[in-house]
Amino acid sequence: DQQVKQNSPSLSVQEGRISILNCDYTNSMFDYFLWYKKYPAEGPTFLISISSIKDKNEDGRFTVFLNKSAKHLSLHIVPSQPGDSAVYFCAANAGNMLTFGGGTRLMVKP
Amino acid sequence: NAGVTQTPKFQVLKTGQSMTLQCAQDMNHEYMSWYRQDPGMGLRLIHYSVGAGITDQGEVPNGYNVSRSTTEDFPLRLLSAAPSQTSVYFCASSLTLPFSGANVLTFGAGSRLTVL
Numbered sequence: 001d002q003q004v005k006q007n008s009p010s011l012s013v014q015e016g017r018i019s020i021l022n023c024d025y026t027n028s029m030f031d032y033f034l035w036y037k038k039y040p041a042e043g044p045t046f047l048i049s050i051s052s053i054k055d056k057n058e059d060g061r062f063t064v065f066l067n068k069s070a071k072h073l074s075l076h077i078v079p080s081q082p083g084d085s086a087v088y089f090c091a092a093n094a095g096n097m098l099t100f101g102g103g104t105r106l107m108v109k110p
Numbered sequence: 111n112a113g114v115t116q117t118p119k120f121q122v123l124k125t126g127q128s129m130t131l132q133c134a135q136d137m138n139h140e141y142m143s144w145y146r147q148d149p150g151m152g153l154r155l156i157h158y159s160v161g162a163g164i165t166d167q168g169e170v171p172n173g174y175n176v177s178r179s180t181t182e183d184f185p186l187r188l189l190s191a192a193p194s195q196t197s198v199y200f201c202a203s204s205l206t207l208p209f210s211g212a213n214v215l216t217f218g219a220g221s222r223l224t225v226l
Contacts (some may be wrong), residue, residue, distance in 0.1 A: 041219070042219055043218050046214040046216075057211075096166065097155055098155070100154070102150050
């Protein structure tokens with residue numbers, strides 16, 4: 001049973017608009033949540049993270065929101081740029097393991 | 111500083127063959143891990159190591175073997191390849207735990223394996 005789920009396999013947005021990527025989890029023991037970005041033929045790269053004791057973390061155009069009661073987090077990208085087109089993975093840490101969701105492919109159209 | 115280096119980048123095997131995917135890091139990271147990426151399944155943890163001489167199983171360990179004799183190297187062995195092991199494999203390392211953002215997993219570029 002997947003502990004971290006990204007229910008939207010793909011998302012398409014217009015350049016300059018907001019992109020919102022969602023992630024749900026089931027394990028209450030997760031203490032950190034991270035977002036990774038992956039381009040084709042490359043390894044994933046770290047984007048932004050949030051501690052379970054916070055509800056928001058911002059880094060430039062990227063903001064992550066955490067709703068612990070709903071076991072839900074989201075990544076907002078504002079404004080979206082064509083270079084943001086990639087697969088985005090949310091991940092959650094408990095103990096010695098980082099568990100990933102299935103990924104969402106974001107396409108930003110010029 | 112090369113980061114995390116994986117070899118080979120591509121490999122085709124026949125069912126039943128064995129092979130080793132190599133992973134090396136030059137960042138003096140204590141933690142190393144192997145993931146496989148399959149469509150719709152995201153990245154699933156195969157095995158991990160918190161230091162030289164210590165390994166443990168992840169979510170999908172069956173059919174794979176690992177060892178950690180040095181801090182730098184963490185090879186992944188397929189003992190008898192099966193078509194279900196066709197996937198893209200990623201090695202990743204971090205300085206320590208937890209994965210807080212201040213400390214994150216750094217990934218290699220991946221190894222694409224096809225088992226016929």
